[in-house]
Amino acid sequence: MAESSQMGLAARVKSAAPTIDVLAVRTPTLPPATHTNTFLVGTGQAVLVEPATPYQDEQDLMVDWVESARGRGVEPVAILATHHHPDHIGGAVALCERLGLPLWGHAMTAERLSGIVELDRLLEDGERIELGGPTKTALTAVHTPGHAPGHLCFVDEASGIMIAGDMVASVGTIIVEPTDGDMTLYLESLRRMASLEPVALLPAHGDLIADPQAILSFYIAHRLMREGKVLGALEAHGGPARPSDLVARAYDDTPEALWPLALRSLEAHLIKLEREGRITREGDRWSP
Template sequence: MTDASATFTTEPPLVHDKPQVISPLVRRITAANPSHMTGPGTNTYLVGNDEVLVIDPGPEDDVHTKAILKAAKGRIRWIMCTHTHPDHSPGVPALKAETGAEVMAWSNRGGLRTDRRLSDGDQLVTDEFTMTAVHTPGHAGNHLCFFLEDERMLFSGDHIMQGSTVVITPPDGDMGAYLESLAKVRALNLKAIAPAHGHVITDPNAVIDWYVTHRLEREAQLHGLLIEMGSARIAQLVEAAYVPLDPVLIPMAKRSVHAHLRKLADEGKVEGNGARGVWSVV
């Protein structure tokens, strides 16, 4: 087993469908699905050398699946999915068909069929490593992170991403749960975060603290705007709060504003009528 003193390699540029070593136990293969939602593409991780665990096989993409199989050299035994969004789990069936690997996730959803449904704290223990499931609802209700105990590395899926914030889309996305989940993973004494999009994060606590600060500042801003405006629709709040904003990002901003408003409503501070209705201060 590799201990917590393991060092992480200097990050090379992300390259599509080519394995990159990021630690003694971990390789990354980035799918060729870049977009404003996925950044440079979805990262698939291969954990272990003698027997391999695949985390997030990514989209349904023959080239990507073949890259995973080639890198693993017939040693894939397990597949874990952080959640069931279309850039993370659709690659599972092809990979399972080729390997017979055991599929593990929080739930059967979005076309994913598991062999083992994971709960918070469940572990996969091998001769090389121990992986612990950490339930982190917020981005999605069925979202899991995976904690590699031996290297204190968190595979964060879409809970934490490098270089950007995370979209929270109600009703499955929940801002209050998201902030609680950030606090939960911060308590793990992480050495690194391996996100589903972007490079390895080697200052995890600083990044998590920034995420929390950013969300609370945005929440306070939106609450203040509603106090000033009296009442407003989400589109009006986005226009006032996000200056300037690339038009392609407006739908994502609307979703996040809706999530913030739902959290404020749960706390009794505002009231409103869904994604298209009018919101006001209580």
């Protein structure tokens, strides 16, 4: 390993807990975020979470990171994917090959990655990955659909910290849109995360979140506030409306530049409201 790269590595790796190291790598993610956090969990047996970066220089850094851990007796047994989005699995093929590690994730992630990346083991909700070493720990997989169908969070037993993927973020916002997302499931998953009472959350984008209950309650309240505005916009519109007829009113507190993204979220809200029997749909038009 080149000395300059080792210095770069030392400056960029942070410790979130005695059992969790964090390295934020540059990824093609949603602005204002520019990086995705990757994690090395374990003090003997270990796992690498989020093979995120498609960029060669950042993959080189991740390889140096794992090799330097191996030099200290920390030996990853697998790479874990929280979900299938490109800013989370962009380095999966290269990193699995270069590090000689298998890729593990949820069955629905495997389905979405079919033809792109092959998963070597499917992890189910509640599955526990034991990691021996000087400080023994285990990671428990928690299936949290809503942002992506196969989304997994991972709770580190030794620290009580939850690796939260794209369920929450301390930089930018979480997209819940009908292709991959589901607003009903997203809210259920946020409540489930809160019920597990993690000590802290490590999101994929931004810093550690020290007060999980506060942010999870805020996220739930914020989505329900938006749902109320979507319903209000539909009622104000009167007749059958397309999502584009509602966005100006439902997102009147959001810069217009974000409305194209907001439209996708608005549709996810409409689908939830329809499912609950609170509105009806005919073709691409919705009515109160």
